[in-house]
Amino acid sequence: MLEQFKKYIIDNTGLSENEYSELEHLVYLLEVKKGTVLLKENQICNRAFFVCKGMLRSYTIDEMGKNHIIQFASENWWIADRSSFYFDEPAELFIDVIEDAVVVYIHKDFIKAAEKLSGKFARFNTLALQKNIRQMQKRINYLLAASAEKKYLDFIETYREITCRIPLQMIASYLGITPESLSRVRKELARKNFKP
Amino acid sequence: MLEQFKKYIIDNTGLSENEYSELEHLVYLLEVKKGTVLLKENQICNRAFFVCKGMLRSYTIDEMGKNHIIQFASENWWIADRSSFYFDEPAELFIDVIEDAVVVYIHKDFIKAAEKLSGKFARFNTLALQKNIRQMQKRINYLLAASAEKKYLDFIETYREITCRIPLQMIASYLGITPESLSRVRKELARKNFKP
């Protein structure tokens, strides 16, 4: 699995094999069972997780005890509390495992060292931030305007490959609606003879 | 006003006076009246606006013709369609002037040139992206969970200095509620003897 991570880094960030080996000691492999909590609110998130296999999610818990899912991460995705990771603030997010997973995590120092080593890596990282912003902006736009149905349809289109691996209640949480509402939306779609 | 911009750049980005003068030809001053549209959906947003004075906003318009405000920008803030700016995609946002303004705009090339010139500038830019992500994450969290009242209270706290300059209907649009709802929320708060 470390090979998969290495391949990802070399293919995507512009680091050479040699540069990568200099950083290898900052890379850790972790095998985790469903339910494992990798980050809790108020901890400092000083590592970023890369999913080799399985699925993680990040979420908040409000005063009523309700979960609000911020992100899912499956194969070849990163997940972290970026605020905490970059600003050394207490995390606002929880991160846990929703499908048995193999993850690689890197310490903050990996990023710093990699950026020092290679301008290409810095550019890769900036690009990742920009992509993240683009995605979040789209989501904000949906949350401002769209109905439950529209949000759901957009979700299954955008996340087609992983939709079937995510429990419906978690999709509901991601969309900001209740599982009951989602169930009703899906029933209505079925009535209208909608096929994903 | 160009002086104000120069001061901002030198104080915040780590560019030296000399480095700045090398880029000065990529900086443009613009005086704009309330109502002026600076960016329309589907245009390529190849410039970023820095507000010296006055106020701008970015927003989308949905199929029903409704506005959804993404961001306000007053003195010393930036505004642009980042997706379009960085990825050369057609913009999803409109940007217009909601209070007579003096703005500086820089072409994309300014960023590229500045990053080449100074590693500090690149770091400043990355930091700006990270701050943006932090802010958006907070907003997503509010949109997922909070009531109209809570969103409003958070808004006036977060944007205390500019709240009084923004029409209520625009605040409503930013929060994803109708002006009527906001009016009701405010009435209820007044009844509870709430003072901002």
Next chain:
DNA sequence: GGAAGTACTTGACCTATGGTAAGAAATGCA
């Protein structure tokens, strides 16, 4: 293989927010 938990659906009811329309207040403009 059966108990216990988890996930999903359904129905009845409720509430916050939306829609519409109209009036009041504030602002801009001539």
Next chain:
DNA sequence: TGCATTTCTTACCATAGGTCAAGTACTTCC
């Protein structure tokens, strides 16, 4: 100064989505 326009509020009804409670699958795990 006063008319026109925009902004904000109010009142009324409509509705999407939330809440609660129960019922029916599915999993999981001893």
